Amino acid sequence: MNVNCDATKRRRAHAVKVLVGLTLAIMPVAQIAGAQATDEKPTQVTSGTEAYQTLYLTNLTQQNDMNDIQNDLRNMLPKAKLDLMSPQNAISIRATPEDIQLAQKLLADLDRPRKIYRLTYTITDSDSGKHIGTQHVALTVISGGKTQVKQGSKVPIVTGTYDAGTPAQNSQVRYQDVGLNIEASVNGSANGVEVRTKIEQSSVAEEKSGMGPQDPVVRQTVLGGTSTLSPGKPLLLGSLDVPGSTRHQEIEVVAELVR
Numbered sequence: 161m162n163v164n165c166d167a168t169k170r171r172r173a174h175a176v177k178v179l180v181g182l183t184l185a186i187m188p189v190a191q192i193a194g195a196q197a198t199d200e201k202p203t204q205v206t207s208g209t210e211a212y213q214t215l216y217l218t219n220l221t222q223q224n225d226m227n228d229i230q231n232d233l234r235n236m237l238p239k240a241k242l243d244l245m246s247p248q249n250a251i252s253i254r255a256t257p258e259d260i261q262l263a264q265k266l267l268a269d270l271d272r273p274r275k276i277y278r279l280t281y282t283i284t285d286s287d288s289g290k291h292i293g294t295q296h297v298a299l300t301v302i303s304g305g306k307t308q309v310k311q312g313s314k315v316p317i318v319t320g321t322y323d324a325g326t327p328a329q330n331s332q333v334r335y336q337d338v339g340l341n342i343e344a345s346v347n348g349s350a351n352g353v354e355v356r357t358k359i360e361q362s363s364v365a366e367e368k369s370g371m372g373p374q375d376p377v378v379r380q381t382v383l384g385g386t387s388t389l390s391p392g393k394p395l396l397l398g399s400l401d402v403p404g405s406t407r408h409q410e411i412e413v414v415a416e417l418v419r
Contacts, residue, residue, distance in 0.1 A: 211257050215264065216250045219273050229270055233263055274303040276418040277346050277353060284410045300418065301346040312339010315364055315376060338362045338378060351388055353415045357397060358384040365404065379403060389415045
């Protein structure tokens with residue numbers, strides 16, 4: 161019995177020595193592997209790559225409108241590269257797919273058909289309290305745009321001469337518009353239709369200026385301002401007396417939505 165017990169003890173002691181030796185041998189390898197894993201830096205992953213696309217505008221065709229949209233896109237997408245192609249009514253963009261999708265959404269919100277209005281100006285003339293005539297002028301104006309109409313003549317005005325005292329003497333002539341000139345712009349608002357108007361009426365007087373036999377005297381009346389109209393309801397813009405005469409004029413305007 162004692163012999164068997166001693167043999168068992170010897171086997172256990174040998175097994176313990178083998179286990180301790182293996183443990184000591186494995187520990188340096190684990191320490192080195194751990195040190196290598198600690199020294200490695202994590203890989204940086206960048207999401208998204210640049211893409212190129214041309215975005216076309218179908219309703220906004222004026223230069224200032226396209227400039228405004230380009231500025232809005234630059235403010236919202238500072239990393240995107242934008243180029244305005246005015247002849248094609250388009251904007252080219254080089255950016256990430258996410259930024260391109262955002263630009264498309266912005267254009268879908270802004271590039272919408274604009275309302276078109278018809279402005280009818282009525283000029284009523286009276287002389288010494290008696291009605292002598294009424295003139296109607298109708299303009300079609302797109303919201304955010306401007307329309308101008310001119311009706312009258314061009315009057316020559318001599319401003320100087322050259323080659324004076326010679327047979328080839330010539331006069332320098334400048335032509336001035338005389339008649340009716342109306343400029344109108346429209347902007348839709350929550351309270352109605354905002355109309356900016358400038359009406360200019362001019363005529364050649366019978367008397368001369370005294371500066372020269374060919375120099376005319378041009379009489380001129382200008383009415384300008386901004387008004388807010390309710391569609392379909394006329395608004396009196398102004399009432400005035402024509403200088404140098406007994407005539408009186410009243411000018412009113414009415415705005416109607418075309419589409």
